[in-house]
Amino acid sequence: MSVRTVTVRVNGVVRTEDAWDHTTLAEHLRTGLRLTGTHVGCGTGDCGACVVLLDGEPVCSCLVLAVQADGREISTVEGVAGGGDLTRAQRALIEEHGLQCGFCTPGLVVRMAHAAGRGGSEADVLAGHLCRCTGYDGIRAALRKLSGGSGGDR
Amino acid sequence: MTAVAFDYTAPTTVDEALRTLHSPGLTVTPLAGGQSLLPLLTRREVRPDLVVDLNGIPGLAGIEVSPHRVRIGAMTRLRDLEQHAELATALPVLASAAASVAHPHIRGRSTLGGSLCHAAPAAELPAVAVALGADVVLRSVRGARSVPAARFATGAGATVRAPDEVLTEVVFPRADGLAYEFSELGTRGSTGYPVVGVCLGLHVADGLVRAARVVVAGCGPVPVRLPGVEAELADRPVAGPHRGLVASVAAEVARGPGPEDQEYRTEAAGVLLLRALTARAAREGR
Ligand SMILES: Cc1cc2nc3c(=O)[nH]c(=O)nc-3n(C[C@H](O)[C@H](O)[C@H](O)COP(=O)(O)OP(=O)(O)OC[C@H]3O[C@@H](n4cnc5c(N)ncnc54)[C@H](O)[C@@H]3O)c2cc1C
Ligand code: FES
Ligand code: FES
Numbered sequence: 229m230s231v232r233t234v235t236v237r238v239n240g241v242v243r244t245e246d247a248w249d250h251t252t253l254a255e256h257l258r259t260g261l262r263l264t265g266t267h268v269g270c271g272t273g274d275c276g277a278c279v280v281l282l283d284g285e286p287v288c289s290c291l292v293l294a295v296q297a298d299g300r301e302i303s304t305v306e307g308v309a310g311g312g313d314l315t316r317a318q319r320a321l322i323e324e325h326g327l328q329c330g331f332c333t334p335g336l337v338v339r340m341a342h343a344a345g346r347g348g349s350e351a352d353v354l355a356g357h358l359c360r361c362t363g364y365d366g367i368r369a370a371l372r373k374l375s376g377g378s379g380g381d382r
Numbered sequence: 383m384t385a386v387a388f389d390y391t392a393p394t395t396v397d398e399a400l401r402t403l404h405s406p407g408l409t410v411t412p413l414a415g416g417q418s419l420l421p422l423l424t425r426r427e428v429r430p431d432l433v434v435d436l437n438g439i440p441g442l443a444g445i446e447v448s449p450h451r452v453r454i455g456a457m458t459r460l461r462d463l464e465q466h467a468e469l470a471t472a473l474p475v476l477a478s479a480a481a482s483v484a485h486p487h488i489r490g491r492s493t494l495g496g497s498l499c500h501a502a503p504a505a506e507l508p509a510v511a512v513a514l515g516a517d518v519v520l521r522s523v524r525g526a527r528s529v530p531a532a533r534f535a536t537g538a539g540a541t542v543r544a545p546d547e548v549l550t551e552v553v554f555p556r557a558d559g560l561a562y563e564f565s566e567l568g569t570r571g572s573t574g575y576p577v578v579g580v581c582l583g584l585h586v587a588d589g590l591v592r593a594a595r596v597v598v599a600g601c602g603p604v605p606v607r608l609p610g611v612e613a614e615l616a617d618r619p620v621a622g623p624h625r626g627l628v629a630s631v632a633a634e635v636a637r638g639p640g641p642e643d644q645e646y647r648t649e650a651a652g653v654l655l656l657r658a659l660t661a662r663a664a665r666e667g668r
Contacts (some may be wrong), residue, residue, distance in 0.1 A: 229387040229388065229389060230389055230390075248387065249387075249388060249389050249390035249433070250384070250385040250386065250387050250388050250390070250423070251384075251385075252384075252385060252420065252424070255384065271421070271424045272420075272421040272424065272425070273417055273420070273421060273484075273488055274574075276485075276487070279487060285487075285490050286486070286487040286490065287487055287490065287491060288417075288487060288488070290420070290424070291416050291417050291420040291421070291488075291491070292416065292420075292491070293390065293413075293416070293420075293435075295390055295392075296392075296416075296435065296437065339487075348486075352486060355485035355486060356484070356485030356486070356487055356488065
């Protein structure tokens with residue numbers, strides 16, 4: 229059980245912080261880096277609340293070790309709008325009532341930002357994201373709104 | 383959730399990984415995609431002293447298609463199996479079975495070697511490896527050995543792999559003349575393990591089954607080949623009638639140990655087999 233220094237570029241900012249060997253990336257983001265937008269629902273890969281982009285690819289941050297992210301690039305829900313207002317996905321979720329308690333929302337927003345412009349199916353985007361509140365109707369309406377919308381990926 | 387405490391090391395060569403794994407007195411566990419190991423660590427079902435990350439070792443991932451076989455490195459991600467153009471032509475069943483596993487962000491990290499070593503009873507890829515007659519290559523400080531996939535898993539989550547062995551690659555023979563497909567029955571779309579899966583290989587000529595290979599997963603602790611059912615299918619019209627086939631599947635599977643709901647599972651496996659035969663007959667225009 230040892231501690232090591234982990235340096236990541238998260239949402240464009242280089243952050244260096246200690247982590248235990250057994251700390252997950254999700255815990256490191258939340259506790260080590262105080263980026264609490266990333267949620268942990270299950271810790272076992274089932275719910276998708278913790279999804280972040282690791283070198284541009286969606287991963288469950290609960291299933292990656294913090295040390296494995298050393299030297300790599302991470303995008304979390306805090307960064308998807310790129311310092312701007314809200315992403316198109318976030319606005320669509322609000323307008324279509326795609327969230328209630330909001331626990332599942334960060335992972336979904338990251339996933340939707342990644343899917344934007346890539347033409348994945350609705351089922352593909354939703355796969356691995358569990359929502360206890362909405363029954364998915366509002367989320368699917370938001371996805372339809374996005375795919376019907378013109379241009380841009382935000 | 384916080385994982386059980388362990389030390390972590392990330393070797394950069396296979397030899398270094400093998401030396402580290404061979405640490406008598408310590409529990410040392412390889413880490414591949416981590417999509418099964420991390421849940422086990424956070425649920426504290428495994429408590430290694432040291433985790434050896436294989437992700438930093440170049441050369442453990444890759445797909446090499448040649449005329450008589452396909453070699454796939456243990457650290458090849460399931461997403462790469464799904465998306466590899468040459469593999470889609472050489473062994474399309476591997477691509478389609480990989481695409482049935484979990485959801486996209488799990489497939490982006492899960493590996494072929496991890497899937498075989500984790501040996502979940504209903505898992506797709508171990509069943510396909512058994513059906514295709516693959517060989518699993520294991521290395522340790524003692525040397526290398528090759529084990530047929532059919533003898534690799536010994537129980538649910540158990541394999542013949544020694545704790546200090548690394549699965550380095552899986553070798554799939556090609557051109558046995560059979561066309562394979564995998565079908566599964568799941569509880570909830572594609573996001574978890576199936577209840578049962580069936581891998582069916584067929585050589586059909588003039589509407590008749592000339593050769594068949596049938597492997598079922600999820601009906602017992604390990605995927606099993608059903609030579610009795612294969613013999614029953616031989617020389618029969620692919621379009622059927624297949625009367626009694628579901629019962630034959632059940633009878634042959636029931637000879638081994640199985641879960642409490644084995645009766646339901648074997649029936650479901652039989653139905654999947656029937657469906658696969660019907661679909662194949664339709665494609666043959668019968
Ligand atoms: C939500 C969810 C849904 C899933 N659904 C499915 C599904 O539908 N079907 C399915 O088959 N799987 C499913 N899985 C499992 C997933 O595909 C696993 O991750 C995979 O089976 C194991 O691969 P891995 O690379 O992640 O291995 P890891 O989790 O890293 O390792 C698994 C085990 O194998 C050992 N190991 C791994 N690689 C090697 C190697 N090269 N040499 C020696 N030992 C090794 C490890 O020590 C560990 O004990 C699911 C997982 C999750 C989280
Ligand atoms: S917390 Fe990672 S998938 Fe649920
Ligand atoms: S809004 Fe509550 S879990 Fe999705």
